[in-house]
Amino acid sequence: MRRILVLGENAIDVKLRLKSLVLTDDENHIPEETSISFGGTGVNFSYALKILSETPVYFTPISLDAFGRSIRQFLEQNNISFFDYSSNKPTPVVVSIISENTRITIASIKGTSYVDISFDIFLNANLHYDFVYVSGGLLTEENPQEETLKIVKHIKQMGYKMFFDPQVRIGKNIPNFVKTCEEIFSYSDFILANEKEITAFNKGLIEDFLESGGVLVEKRGKSGAKLITNSKELEVKGREFKTLNVVGAGDVFNAAFVKSIVNNNSLKESLEFANEFASHYVEKGFS
Numbered sequence: 572m573r574r575i576l577v578l579g580e581n582a583i584d585v586k587l588r589l590k591s592l593v594l595t596d597d598e599n600h601i602p603e604e605t606s607i608s609f610g611g612t613g614v615n616f617s618y619a620l621k622i623l624s625e626t627p628v629y630f631t632p633i634s635l636d637a638f639g640r641s642i643r644q645f646l647e648q649n650n651i652s653f654f655d656y657s658s659n660k661p662t663p664v665v666v667s668i669i670s671e672n673t674r675i676t677i678a679s680i681k682g683t684s685y686v687d688i689s690f691d692i693f694l695n696a697n698l699h700y701d702f703v704y705v706s707g708g709l710l711t712e713e714n715p716q717e718e719t720l721k722i723v724k725h726i727k728q729m730g731y732k733m734f735f736d737p738q739v740r741i742g743k744n745i746p747n748f749v750k751t752c753e754e755i756f757s758y759s760d761f762i763l764a765n766e767k768e769i770t771a772f773n774k775g776l777i778e779d780f781l782e783s784g785g786v787l788v789e790k791r792g793k794s795g796a797k798l799i800t801n802s803k804e805l806e807v808k809g810r811e812f813k814t815l816n817v818v819g820a821g822d823v824f825n826a827a828f829v830k831s832i833v834n835n836n837s838l839k840e841s842l843e844f845a846n847e848f849a850s851h852y853v854e855k856g857f858s
Contacts, residue, residue, distance in 0.1 A: 573833045574626045574652075574699060576726075578719060579613020579706030580685040581631060582663035582678075583638050584819070592670045609645045611663060611685075612706040612738055615819040617651050619826035623848075625833070628700050629653035630693060631709065634684035638662035654696050658684035678741065686712045690721035702833050703731050704825070705759075707738035707752050716751040727758040734829050735759040736821070739768035756780050761832070763788045763825050766797075786838065788845075790824055793853075798842045805839050807846045824849035 588604040617627035629651060633639045639662045646653050663683040668675045688709065703726050709715045726733060735755055742748035749771055756762065756776060766789045769777065781787060781801045789797040795809035827848035831841035 572624070572626050573701045574628050575620060575829060575833065576698060576700035576703045576731075577613050577617050577620075577627045577629045577706075578631060578688075578704070578709060578722065579616055579629075580611040580663060580680070580683075580708045581609070581614045581633055581639075581642050582611035582665050582680075582683075583642075584608050584610030585664065585666045586669065587666065588669045590670065592668060592673050592675065609642050610665065610819060612708040612736070612741075612822050613685075614642065614646070615822035616704060616706065616826050617646075617653075618649060619819075619823045619852075620830065621649055621651050623826060623830045625826075625830050627651055628698055630656065630696065630698060632656045632658040632660075632684045632687040634658050634660060634662040636661055638664075639684060654698060656692065656696075658687040660684045660687060676740075680711050680741075682712075685709055686715050688715050688718050688722075690718045690725070693722050694725070700731070702829070703733045704829060705733065705735045705755065706822075707736060707748070707755075708741045710748050710751045711742045711745050713747070716747055720751060720754055723755050723758050732760045733758060734761045734763060734825070734832075736763045736825055737768060737771075739764065739771045743771055756785075757783075759785065761786045761788065761828075763790065763821075763828065765790045765792070765821060788828060788842065790821055790849075792820075796824070796842055796846045798838055800838070805842055807843050809846070810850060820849050820853050823852045 586606045587602040589602050613631050617629050620627045633642055635657050660683050664679045666677040705723060709719050737752040753772060753776055769789060787799040793809040795807045798805040824845045828841050828845035831844045
């Protein structure tokens with residue numbers, strides 16, 4: 572069983588589903604559905620990977636507050652290996668408001684626990700792993716941008732294969748976010764991003780990444796997915812759903828794709844498997 576190092580934020584996810592997002596002043600809006608769960612791109616990915624019978628090794632600071640204690644308990648209960656790395660800063664809270672055709676996210680991420688990530692602590696942690704997955708959701712402030720980049724450079728120097736999701740939706744308007752993502756591109760073997768996120772990056776940068784042997788995976792939601800290399804393109808179709816569990820679906824797709832690749836399946840097989848597994852999750856969860 573392969574051990575995959577996971578660098579990615581942890582958070583409390585609040586999901587509210589409304590019939591419509593026509594919000595008016597001084598009115599109480601009662602959602603059709605409400606859920607509160609443990610999430611963040613790092614935790615979502617790790618949990619999905621564990622469901623897929625792989626071994627995530629989670630490395631990102633976790634708050635000492637009540638939410639952070641609950642996240643630790645969640646990881647322990649699901650036998651997800653993690654480096655017990657504490658922060659006095661609060662746990663991020665992400666609120667997603669979802670209607671039939673719209674999703675709005677309100678993220679309390681400034682000055683939260685994961686910004687305490689440290690290259691020196693990473694080196695001293697002496698973690699054992701075979702592959703690496705990095706979420707750009709970490710890159711929302713100067714310290715995690717600098718420290719994550721140091722970690723990524725070190726990992727690549729050690730010869731590990733790296734998967735990177737830039738998570739542009741989270742930080743596209745944050746200073747140096749896109750620039751740091753672009754620097755991480757040069758150390759990555761696989762980039763997994765949705766089709767809108769790709770447009771945030773210089774076309775020449777993407778071309779250089781592909782020419783160097785990199786693999787780009789575009790997630791297209793209900794429209795399926797596309798994989799691009801320097802020599803070929805592969806596509807899989809999506810499908811329509813009656814029930815949409817869209818929050819975290821991209822992380823689930825990533826976990827399925829990584830699982831397939833690290834088990835030596837072909838690019839085509841991995842793309843098909845990830846698309847099918849994520850589609851099942853959107854419709855039925857992990858049932």
